[in-house]
Amino acid sequence: MKRLHYLLIALFVFIGTVNISAQNLDRNTVSFSRLRLPLTPLPENIKFYNPKLDLGYIYHGDSKTEVEQKLQNAIKIDGLERGPAGEDCLTIMARLETYYKSEVRFETVQKSEKRGDETVKVTYHYLTFDYKYPLYYELVLPGSYSAESNGFINNSNEMKSYTSAEYRNKGDLYKWWNENYKSLQAKLRQDLLNSNASSLAHLLDNRFGYKTVKDSEMFFTVKKFKKFEYTDLDEAYSIAKQGLEMMQEDQPLPSDAARSTMSKAIAIWVKALDEADLENRKTRINSKVAGAIANNMVNLYTLMGEFDKAQEIINKADEEFKKDGWTYMAQEKLNDLKKRIEANQITIQ
Template sequence: MKRNFPVLLIAFLISFMDQSNAQSIKDSDVDYNFIKLPSAPISKSIKSYQSKIEAPFEAKNKEIIAAYELELQKANDEFELEKAAYPAKLKAAEDRYDKEMEDWKKKSYGEKIYEQNVLKENNKPVKQIPPQPYLRQVEKPKVQTSYDYSALASTYLILSGFEKAETNAVNIIVTMYGFDYTQPRVLSEQKSMTKISNGQSSNYMATYYHVEFSYREPLSVKVILPDGKEILNITPSEFNNYTIYKSSSSESYPQINTEMLIKTNEEKILQANLKNINDLVNEKFGFPKIGRKGLLFYVKSKGGDYVDLMTAFNETSSGLKILVDDEANAKTKINNSIELWKKALLESDPTNKKARIDKDVTIAIYFNLLEAYFALREVGQGFDVIKKLNTLDLSNKERKRKDEFEIAFNDLKKRVQTNL
């Protein structure tokens, strides 16, 4: 048998060289912030804002508290009068008792026996001591919770991209209508349970209890320009819907701290609704800083054939992270990366699996370009890349990501055009 060692050696070396040049595409999450353009921008001459919260129920609160304090004073006055009159009442009772005893003692023994045994009457006087004066209890009324409205507005109503100042300011006014809720109650339900005893299982019905109540916190918001023109007046419909609180269930009957339960949920929904209002206003008129979870691709290769793509990956990663804080430097980094990717795409050969820029690398570069163009608000360039992706045979995952970018660029296109 002939030994073909040279042929085998050559085949091994070729195989080794192919493996040494093999590439694998990796991805990495890149969390960064960007400034979102408003969907309904106001005049660029307006650079400041004012925000405040109004609570019409405070007037009603004052009426209720005033009536309560008046009733408290009335109860206290009654108590003082009764205390002052009590000694005279006590003396009158003592005098009446003494007089009745004196009259009773004047009766003969026979009269007393006759009343007791025949008439079945016991006419011996009993001292009637008047009850001690007491302060009448006045139930404390339920009123809507009051807040430091100025602090709430400063915390939750912030128009991003604008300075908080009075001069030529757009005004954001939120109206609170108060916390509306049903009384918490304990509800029960029957559950089928299984128990095991002596290796045998059996079913039984158990009673479980939970606390439940419904609540809501309606709010409305108005936005008014410095000239008095109202550009927004809305009461979000979802704020009128009741939220149902339901505690975890237990076989033990729960003890309810109604006041604490209501207060906790009231504060929680108020904060959530104010945040939603602020997001709504900023979506229309502000320049909020939005967090985005980006995804960038790079190629890992033993042969060092993709230094250009790794450089672009690193430059874009660092550029995205400083996009808000150092926009000029960030754009320089990202644009340099775009040029590297575009240059690499000149080698693109999707039908050749052995090409340096094969189909998979081409798709990876296109997605990197989409992330870069989105960050730079290059809408036209982004749609050009999407068109090129549409010519390739994408996986389901890639197609879904491409569709997500298309939605993002469509929204960005509207915002860019509106903000020209």
């Protein structure tokens, strides 16, 4: 018992030593609005979109009005107005094909179960069938159009498989199926329609829309630690926050004034990073703090369109800094913004 007591004391001492030898980081989230550019910009002469629906058989009990409304809500592109067909209008066709269900297959499976001291084989009954509710879309421009612009959403032309719960008694399975057949089919149709319509809306919005989005970035600051002060990093964060709050919801990149403000924050972080000692955990800017500063710099460089600088810091962080996994999301955002800027041929000032 006494030995356990000493072991616990030693463990607490070790934990305390670890805690006092590492700086604590604060996470600060800044929210702002910006214009998200399309991945596939449409020709400049296209100002309107015209939705067209082609519906297959709508089952009794399903509301045709609700189905049409759901698809109409999905067929739109931010930045374009709905209008009549013409030389400046994109036609978006959505074809909802008839829901299909295969023949029901009644199956059995044997399972081993304990009955007292013995293990016995027990037969369970279930049913399975295949189904689909295909939703096809097609974009038609008055002129030529090279982008991929048609197909089945979510591979909805391919069959999905449904499997029921298992029943000990075949009669119970039949009873459940007879009582729930219609409601189950209605739910499967509704779930597929909701999912496919949502995916169509996302595809149109993500690839072709000019949309004001609510965005946010996370910045690290460092708490005072022993003799070390981090007022410079606090100041940099405050300046960066000012710059982000100057972002405009109708612009994809910061204004000149916002960019100038962000550059002041970056200059402070660059100076702090220059004093980093990655081999010494007890210095002011150690590997952990360096990684936090790198995160902050990458966030601003990416939003400013300085993609090469952001990429250089991500690579360095991956190789040298303690980063706690933030580089993965930073890389995803960098790649996305870079694709959109390049696709729209935006020049970085």
